Amino acid sequence: MSTSLINGYHLPVMLDEVIQGLAITPTGYYVDSTFGGGGHARGIMASLVTGHLFAFDRDRAAAQIARSYTNTTCTFIRAPFSFIKEFLSFYGITILDGLVADLGTSAHQIDTPARGFATRWDGNLDMRMDQTSPHTAQHIVQHYTEAQLTQLLRLYGEVDRPAAIADAIVKARKKTAMLTTYQLRTVVEPFAPRWRVDQYFAKVFQAFRIEVNNELVELECLLKQCVDLIKPGGRIAFIAYHSLEDRLIKNFLYTGNCSGNVEKDAYGNLLRPFVPLQRKPITPSQEEINRNRRARSARLRIGVRIPQNP
Structure with a gap:
């Protein structure tokens, strides 16, 4: 088995950093918007007690793997993440404690000619x-x-x-x-x-x-949905693998929009729904890169939802 694979699919990138960054509440509601091989989903589920995870992916192979994950703690939905808000509403969920998105292609997709x-x-x-x-x-x-x-x-x-x-x-x-x-x-x-x-x-x-x-449009749509879905104090974790993705995420966290246009209120405060947990993106350790070469270009950014102005 390749060191980039788990369950024949994909090693989750920066799993510990994602779980720590999300600061998971055992009773909370979470979304894994890119289920893939279920690595991040499994990490989140391990931290839940009475909480619930909703996992999304549009790939047929991911849906097949998800069959063994779906239980009282996890609901899998085969759909692009641009429809997360609509599907969550169907399940009666309007507020989330956190969301993770591991963007790009999986090892399984790449390794299937x-x-x-x-x-x-x-x-x-x-x-x-x-x-x-x-x-x-x-x-x-x-x-x-x-x-x-x-x-x-x-x-x-x-x-x-x-x-x-x-x-x-x-x-x-x-x-x-x-x-x-x-x-x-x-x-x-x-x-x-x-x-x-x-x-x-x-x-x-x-x-x-x-x-x-339509990846960049999908990503921008997901970021905008986070504004309505993530509760104050909740967190989002996005892993990007190239500058186009990372730029959208960075702009969103720092300015509140994907174009990077700075807007301020009458008091000079930035109008943005999230603040970055730290200024620079988190990158994989050399040990992880040695174990999983595909992690080398990954950049993880964590955002914390701030309360809306009254």
Whole structure:
């Protein structure tokens, strides 16, 4: 078994730091918005007595694993976290003590070539976290205009020469349908710096993955829901794996909005619903990185809900 896997799925990143950061109340209500392999969920459940955990994930594989977790302490809901507020309302829950989100892809998703998330194996250009979603990375590669491809590579991949890559993709697909990850790699490879080829591929794949799963819009929606759901003194824990995610979370915690625009009241106080528990993000220990290499880029930020102004 890979050191990145637990129960054949995924090692929870910074588990102890998340549990400590959430300061779990044994009688409280919590949400794990990215269930994955259930690592963080299990940690939260271990701290509950009469409290309850609601776990969300849109991946079919995560739903299968969740069958063994669902009990009187945990309710699993297969849905994207943009719908958390609606589903909690169905269960009569309007206030939470805390929420965790471990963003990005799981080890299981990456290590399954057919899912199309990995750059090192050949597989279908899929990249869907929800396998029922109609649009795959293949659809984007095949049908987006050159301008659309340029924009997503620039915004979501932050790669050098996005227009040149988009042009190359359009020319390549005119010759033959681009259906696999290796086909995309072949087109992109001439633009990758020799000293960081893998990192370049990862950024390109990241751009398509974010577009397929609407990840940044989903994240912004989740952050906004936290304002209504988390009670004063409650906490949120977000783990990000690239700058685009981390920037949204940081902006939200420091300014109260994802764009980072500072707004103040008449007394000069920042208008923000949360305050960061500490100024800098928490990062994995070297011991954890040695055990789970995929944790190396993780950044954990904890936010504490402050009371609303009367």
